[in-house]
Amino acid sequence: MAIYNLTDQLIHELGKQIINGDINPGDTLPKIETLSEIHGVSRTVVREAFKALATRRLVKSVPRLGTIVSPRSEWQWWDTDVLSWASDSGNNRNFLLKLNELGFAIEPVAAKLAAKNATPADIEKMTDCYYQLEKSLGDKDAWAQTDYEFHKSIYEASNNELLVNMLQMLYKVQLDYRYATIASMNNQQDTTERYLRLHKELQVAICSRDEESAQQKSYELQEELANILSSSKD
Numbered sequence: 001m002a003i004y005n006l007t008d009q010l011i012h013e014l015g016k017q018i019i020n021g022d023i024n025p026g027d028t029l030p031k032i033e034t035l036s037e038i039h040g041v042s043r044t045v046v047r048e049a050f051k052a053l054a055t056r057r058l059v060k061s062v063p064r065l066g067t068i069v070s071p072r073s074e075w076q077w078w079d080t081d082v083l084s085w086a087s088d089s090g091n092n093r094n095f096l097l098k099l100n101e102l103g104f105a106i107e108p109v110a111a112k113l114a115a116k117n118a119t120p121a122d123i124e125k126m127t128d129c130y131y132q133l134e135k136s137l138g139d140k141d142a143w144a145q146t147d148y149e150f151h152k153s154i155y156e157a158s159n160n161e162l163l164v165n166m167l168q169m170l171y172k173v174q175l176d177y178r179y180a181t182i183a184s185m186n187n188q189q190d191t192t193e194r195y196l197r198l199h200k201e202l203q204v205a206i207c208s209r210d211e212e213s214a215q216q217k218s219y220e221l222q223e224e225l226a227n228i229l230s231s232s233k234d
Contacts, residue, residue: 006041010049011081013039018058018069019085029059029067056082080169087173096180097229099173103222106163107151111202111218113158115211122157123207129153130203134196144178150199154206154218184228191228198224 017023030038032046039046050067053059057076059067076082086095114122129150136142148171155167167174185191198221205213 006045007048007052010035010039010041010045011052012085014049014053015056015058015081016085016088018053019082023069025069025071027069028065029069031066058082078169080172083170083173087176092176093180093229095173096177097226099170099177100222100226100229103225104219106166107154107222108215108218110155110158110160110163111206112211112215113160113163114154115206115209115214117159118157118206118209119159122153122159126150126153126157126203127207130199133199137192137196140179140182143182144175147178147199148174150203154202157206181225181228184231195221195224195228 014023014029023029029035029050032043032050035041035046036043050059050061054061054067055076056079057070057074060070062068077086114126118126129146129152133143133146133150136146151174152164152167155164158164181195185195198217202214202217202221205217
């Protein structure tokens with residue numbers, strides 16, 4: 001989240017502590033007066049921070065107990081700040097594996113829809129995005145961005161605004177996902193070549209309007225990503 005004032009700073013600090021597991025579900029947060037003294041901020045700042053965390057369903061007020069951390073199943077995971085804190089957390093790889101699991105459910109559907117609905121302009125953009133990805137090999141920053149842009153072009157070609165919006169909402173964590181993939185592929189030439197080949201096969205299937213093949217190639221790409229992330233070191 002963008003940090004503009006003391007309230008934002010406290011929200012960011014407490015939010016990351018909760019996501020990281022430094023403060024566990026069921027734990028009671030210190031009283032407003034205590035946090036005010038610890039962080040050198042006014043009680044109003046602490047109250048506003050509590051409200052912001054409650055909006056994200058990370059905490060809730062319980063009579064006679066105070067403000068407690070909610071179960072993980074209740075957290076507002078689609079909130080961009082919660083996603084960012086999870087992506088930045090010490091348990092980053094576990095979160096990225098969960099993101100990969102989400103990819104299994106969504107990416108093949110987006111690919112199939114792209115093969116069905118892509119316009120000539122969509123096809124042209126996707127082809128260009130693939131070539132930009134190919135040219136970015138060896139430059140991790142360019143690779144992460146062009147890989148994202150390639151997949152974004154598939155979502156856009158699906159012509160489903162809900163899918164496009166979901167990917168945009170995940171922009172920051174998608175980049176983290178790609179940096180983790182790049183780090184895991186370092187010095188593994190065969191893995192890099194296979195990863196790029198799967199992207200090419202996916203692009204060809206969509207541009208050929210082969211819906212079943214596009215769906216299958218996308219699924220195979222997710223399997224490759226799962227293998228890469230699973231084999232990486234913490």
